[in-house]
Amino acid sequence: MTAEKRRTPAGAAVLRGDITAAIRRALMQELAAVGYGRLSIEAVARRAGVSKTAVYRRWNSKLDLVLEVVAAAAGRRLPALDTGSLRTDLSLLFQVVTHALRHPLAAQIIPDLLAEAARNPTIDETLQRVLRAQQQEVVGQLITRAVRRGDLPADTDPDTAVDLIVGPLYWRIAIARTPVTDSYLETLVESVALGLGAQDAVPRQRSATSPG
Incomplete structure (x- = not known):
């Protein structure tokens, strides 16, 4: 059990900051381009040059992503x-x-x-x-x-x-x-x-x- 815990510092502890920053920038650009209603995780990931999985590792949904990034900017x-x-x-x-x-x-x-x-x-x-x-x-x-x-x-x-x-x-x-x-x-x-x-x-x- 102890060894397993040591091997799995997964999640936020190992998330690359440059990828997170790229996703945040892409979200703002995509939101400005298409609006919230047409916004998709796929489009944000594509604009950021990352996989959908990279986005979902950080945020559970489109709403979570938008709320966190916009709240931080505001x-x-x-x-x-x-x-x-x-x-x-x-x-x-x-x-x-x-x-x-x-x-x-x-x-x-x-x-x-x-x-x-x-x-x-x-x-x-x-x-x-x-x-x-x-x-x-x-x-x-x-x-x-x-x-x-x-x-x-x-x-x-x-x-x-x-x-x-x-x-x-x-x-x-x-x-x-x-x-x-x-x-x-x-x-x-x-x-x-x-x-x-x-x-x-x-x-x-x-x-x-x-x-x-």
Whole structure:
């Protein structure tokens, strides 16, 4: 029994990392190309240059593969957004989010998975959990720092802030597919700062409209 156990470190312990990485890349490319509904393990394996068995050694099903890889991609940590100012924090965040949503893979995968989530409770639960956790972490920290600096009122609601900060860019890029310009991002920063109740929003508006 002991000898048998020593001979069988099979499974994750002996899985080659380069093959796992190739499968993950292939999954994202295949998902962007055909969508979840037409996705197959065979096609992912073929694109990765491996056998179906190599995929099934790592994941039990198409759903398991998609959920793990997409959750890992969605859950990647964003760079720290602590510039010392609410507006510059927002500007940096909007640039990072814009870059991510403009990526060809993201532009195809995100709308397709959200549509699939409406039909598949497991996909829906995973996406909601991962995306909401990341949004709460990044935006929550941004809001906490802004409140601490006095840039925002102490009673700023983090949940509302997440929707107000993340929603407009996602709608414009992923849903409406409207170009995002530098001037739009500048306007969005001011609009969101005002919507969140930035403490200097009113004085800044008055100085812009006052004579001289």
